[in-house]
Amino acid sequence: MKSKRFFKAALLAATLPALMLNSTLATAQDDYPSRPITMVVGYSAGGATDILARLIAKSLTEELKQTVIVENKAGANSNIGAEYVARAKNDGYTIYVGTIANTINRSLYKDLRYDFVKDFEPIGLMATIPNVLVVNPKLPFKTVQDYIQYAKENPGKLTCASSGIGSSINMSCELFKIQTGTDILHVPYRGSGPAVTDLLGGQVDSMFDNLPSSLPHIQAGTLRPIATTTSKRVKALPDTPTFAEEGVKDFVVQSWFGLNAPAGTPEPVIKRLNEALNKALAKPEVVAAYDKNGFTAPEQPNSPDSLKQYTQAEIDKWKLVVEKANLSAN
Structure with a gap:
């Protein structure tokens, strides 16, 4: 009887830390976000990525009831910023504005110190331009x-x-x-x-x-x-022709921006961020700002999985272009 009580006590002692940890993690996820969030942009201030990030950060701040701070970490065609977030703690408090460049970089750079597929959890598409x-x-x-x-x-x-x-x-x-x-x-x-x-x-x-x-x-x-570089004229520039109109056929390039978190970020946190992003995109002031600045909002449902599939398709597409143009950044 004594040995049985000893065994139960030992088992409880062994499992208690794990139970407490799981309880703490669950509470942290339920309370998310409980402090400011950093949104990392891989380019300097003033560019399209930065403009979009600051616009969305303002609306996310309102939705999440926590400040979303934009931090510029420019260099190496956004690789410095991407690597920084890939190595950040996967708790949802450091997120990254991924772009078309990150999918191009997969083929362009031979010595990347991060993997844009394996090291990130997609949250949702932000815009195309x-x-x-x-x-x-x-x-x-x-x-x-x-x-x-x-x-x-x-x-x-x-x-x-x-x-x-x-x-x-x-x-x-x-x-x-x-x-x-x-x-x-x-x-x-x-x-x-x-x-x-x-x-x-x-x-x-x-x-x-x-x-x-x-x-x-x-x-x-x-x-x-x-x-x-569009198939049709842009609403913000109605008097500017497309390349096709000017005699250069099949010349269409669409830049895009997606919100990502470090790999392993809990699913409830990703879901919370995705919901907040989609609510932000629906705000009248954001819709008006998109029209004014030439951004196009993603079609709904704008899910983490849809961004994941889109990212992979872009990686495959630009790999062929990099090879055809014989480009390399190393």
């Missing part, structure tokens, strides 16, 4: 054919800025060069913001920029839009 070819208005060309002619008459002299090697901005330029047989010099920056600044200053000639970061300058007349 077109790219637009913009030039310094001091340059003589006003159409795509003018741009092509200038590039062919001045091989290697026309410059094309981007937010980094492998970004959708860079890949748009590379695809354009392949399809038109032009020699255009790529000039990478640490984010769209600094690239646009130099474009405005005349240090570079052109850029296949994400629409939101160039739109205010287009509206102010300080940048000239040539064409958009």
Whole structure:
């Protein structure tokens, strides 16, 4: 009898810590979020990713009743920010704005220290946007054919800025060069913001920029839009033709942004964030801001699984493009 009581006591002592831990984790998930959340952007301030992140962070703050802070960790075409979050604690308090660049990077970089599939839990798609070819208005060309002619008459002299090697901005330029047989010099920056600044200053000639970061300058007349990388004209730029209209067929590039958490983040936390994101996307002020800035909201249901499938499809698509263009960042 004594040995049986001893065995029960020993068993209770062994299981109690695990029970207490599980209880603590469950309570933490039920109370989530109980403190501020950091939303990491892999680019510098001022670009499309940063603009979108700050817009969504404001609405998430209202939905979650906790402050969502945007933190910029620029460099290596967003790899620095992605690696930082991949190694963060998987408790839902550090999340990442993944982009089309992260799916391109899977093929472009041979020594990545994170895996965008294995190291992240998808939360939901945030938005999609077109790219637009913009030039310094001091340059003589006003159409795509003018741009092509200038590039062919001045091989290697026309410059094309981007937010980094492998970004959708860079890949748009590379695809354009392949399809038109032009020699255009790529000039990478640490984010769209600094690239646009130099474009405005005349240090570079052109850029296949994400629409939101160039739109205010287009509206102010300080940048000239040539064409958009869409199948139809963009609502925010009704007078700007598509590349197809200008004679460059099958040239469609859609940039996108998705919210992700470190792998292993509890499912209830992912669900809470997904619900908050979708509620934020439905807010009238967010809908109005999307229209104003050229963002397109994702179709519903916007689930973690749908972002997971979309991410994998993008990885497969851009792997073929990287191989065809013979690109490498290493």
